[in-house]
Amino acid sequence: MVRTVIPFGRPAPNAEIDAEADAFVADRLREEQGKDARAPHGQIGEVWDALGQLDASDFAVDERPAPSRRGLIVGGALAASFALGGVLLWRGQPVIHETALGERRMVDLPDGSRVTLNTATRLAARFDGDRREVVFEAGEALFEVAHRDGAPFDVLSQDGRIRVTGTRFNVYRQAAFTQVDLLEGGVTAGPAKGVGAAVRLRPGQAVRLSTAGQPGPIFVAQAGRIDDWNHGRISFDGASLGEAVAEMNRYSRTPLRVLNPSLNRLPIDGVFEAGDTAAFARAVGRLHGVAARTDGKAWTLS
Structure with missing residues (x-):
């Protein structure tokens, strides 16, 4: 059903008084008597839930010049609710930070903390009063947390929680586990619940x-x-070719492929530029006599 928005304007001087609109106004005045002027949070949430049901076609403009008084009242009430609800929800909504494949980015958080996102990383940060919380959705990041008395800093990954007050630590989320490496300070790590x-x-x-x-x-x-x-x-010290290929592929849109599974056991040592799968493939070819070929979309080792 399309909801039509009618442009506001003054009613004609001789327009008949809308009895329904008068009743609507009287009802609203009775509701407001004895109530706090601030809108209840639950009502604001209901307004925004309703907004989520609308799409662009719901806001088509009707060119009729004379709106009813009820239309003016409802429109004004909705506009005020939208403005107030938007402010409250904006303060409570998480902020998404993410990087693309091969990208690294440093982000300054509102509390003075800093996080460096590694390749293909996504996290949602929520800061509200003494609440400092980051939901770690994918990838890897290095956290440098600003100390704040009485306000712990929580990182949630899968069903685990890493809690700190001020420290420097690395979080690497993989499919089967989340690894936490502490460099400075102290952290507590365990179940979120x-x-x-x-x-x-x-x-x-x-x-x-x-x-x-x-x-x-x-x-x-x-x-x-x-x-x-x-x-x-990226550096390798006695890693297997299979492990090294998986790590190199985290950073590149031109991935490495190993055709013969037996090659995955070859030892790999050295330091490589993250994302430079071409240099890696050529180095493996020279070191182990492996054929390295590319079709422009991937490198094949065989």
Whole structure:
């Protein structure tokens, strides 16, 4: 059903008084008596929920010059509700930060914290009063959190929670787990819903949280790898070709393909520019005598 918006204008001098409009005004006045002038949050939410049902065709303009008094009243009430509701919802809505494949970007957050997003990363940040929360949806990011008394900083990934007050740490979300590497300060990592025990990390330690948020064994943080991606490079020390190919492909739109699965066990050492799959393919070819070919869309190793 198309809802028509009629341009506002003055009614004709001899226009007959709209009894229905008078009743509408009287009802609204009775409702307002004894109430707080501020609109209840639930009513604002209902207005915005209604807006979500509209599309462009719902706002077609009718050229009729004389609107009814009821149309003027309803239109004005909706406009005021939209304005107030928009302000409240804007303050509570998360802000999305994301990077494309091969892109890195640094973002300054409203509380003075800073986050550097690695390739193909997406997170939603919500800051409202003492609430500081980031929902980690994909990828990898390095956080430098500003200390604020009484306002913890939470990172939610899958069903896990990483909580800090002021620290520097890396979060890398993969399909089967989320890895947390602590470089400075302290973090607590565990289930977001408090089901099960959380672990407390010290600088130089790391842990992997399962998709349910359960922490595994604590191990040494990969500070060198984190420093590498922050400077646009990737280093391998005894990695398998299969592992190296998967890491290189995180940064490039010209991916690597290994035709013979037995090649995946070849050892790879060296430092490469993130995203430069051509240089990587040629280096593997020279080192292991592997044929490296490209069709312009991908590199094939065989």
